[in-house]
Amino acid sequence: MLSRAAPRRVLRPRSVEEAAAVLADLPAAEVLGGGTVALPDWRRRGAPEFAVHLGAVVEPRRLGSRECGALVTLDELTRDARVPTALRQAAASVGGPAVRAMATVGGNVVAVRPGCVAVALLAVGAVGEGRDRGAPGESATFSLDDLFDSTDRLLLSTHWQSTTESAFAKLAVRSAGGPNVVSVAIGRTADTRAIAIGGPGTRPHRVAAAESDWGEGASAADVARAAAVGALVADDVTATARYRRAAVETLVRRLITTIEEGG
Numbered sequence: 001m002l003s004r005a006a007p008r009r010v011l012r013p014r015s016v017e018e019a020a021a022v023l024a025d026l027p028a029a030e031v032l033g034g035g036t037v038a039l040p041d042w043r044r045r046g047a048p049e050f051a052v053h054l055g056a057v058v059e060p061r062r063l064g065s066r067e068c069g070a071l072v073t074l075d076e077l078t079r080d081a082r083v084p085t086a087l088r089q090a091a092a093s094v095g096g097p098a099v100r101a102m103a104t105v106g107g108n109v110v111a112v113r114p115g116c117v118a119v120a121l122l123a124v125g126a127v128g129e130g131r132d133r134g135a136p137g138e139s140a141t142f143s144l145d146d147l148f149d150s151t152d153r154l155l156l157s158t159h160w161q162s163t164t165e166s167a168f169a170k171l172a173v174r175s176a177g178g179p180n181v182v183s184v185a186i187g188r189t190a191d192t193r194a195i196a197i198g199g200p201g202t203r204p205h206r207v208a209a210a211e212s213d214w215g216e217g218a219s220a221a222d223v224a225r226a227a228a229v230g231a232l233v234a235d236d237v238t239a240t241a242r243y244r245r246a247a248v249e250t251l252v253r254r255l256i257t258t259i260e261e262g263g
Helices: 016-025 038-045 074-078 085-092 097-102 105-110 116-123 208-215 220-230 241-260
Strands: 009-011 030-032 050-053 067-069 127-132 135-142 153-159 165-172 180-188 193-199 202-206
Touching: 016 050, 016 127, 016 135, 016 153, 067 105, 074 085, 074 097, 074 105, 085 116, 085 165, 085 180, 105 116, 105 153, 116 165, 116 180, 116 193, 116 202, 135 153, 165 241, 180 241, 193 208, 193 220, 193 241, 208 220, 220 241
Parallel strands: 009 050, 030 050
Antiparallel strands: 067 153, 127 135, 127 153, 165 180, 180 193, 193 202
């Protein structure tokens, strides 16, 4: 039996409340934003019976100095100087102009394989806000770890509390597009340090030991070595885990040096 390439029905709620109620009533329905992740995935595995398109909902389009809505496109993110540098750099690294004009921040975070923007959001200490399918009438705050590959939560926006010095870099097979070898984002406030890693085969994650070393004044080279040791990386056809650790070490060292030298 052939699988569907498109949902049997696409529902188009006009408010957060309506979207949350629809998702609570239809547990197997999938959320559709820009479609750059969902549509290729549906072609591979078959589309769900129901999809919920959020294009008419206003709230997830907000963008500010400490907030980014789930429907903000990556192109919009790259061009807004109010958001942390790492977010702009991560968004700019994804695909080409046509992809960035459609791809959304929410899709990058809750995809089966969370992307570069998800790594940058970890580094700036972001959390997600939205609705839980089990309690659609109540706003909720989620950690990014809870959102990665989640089907139980409707992500509406991400927020970060403090102004953060940050930077992002990645190593990929091509400069625009994929597959990625590894991506790295770092963030620094007066009180905190964050180092986030992403790559094929693992979810975006932070490396606590390296962050602690950085906070205690270790050199960029020592912090980078600790990050490489603590990074969760995998072998695949693109690169070995050993090569990915070497890339993590190089990128972390460069990014920390850039921030500490005021670049």
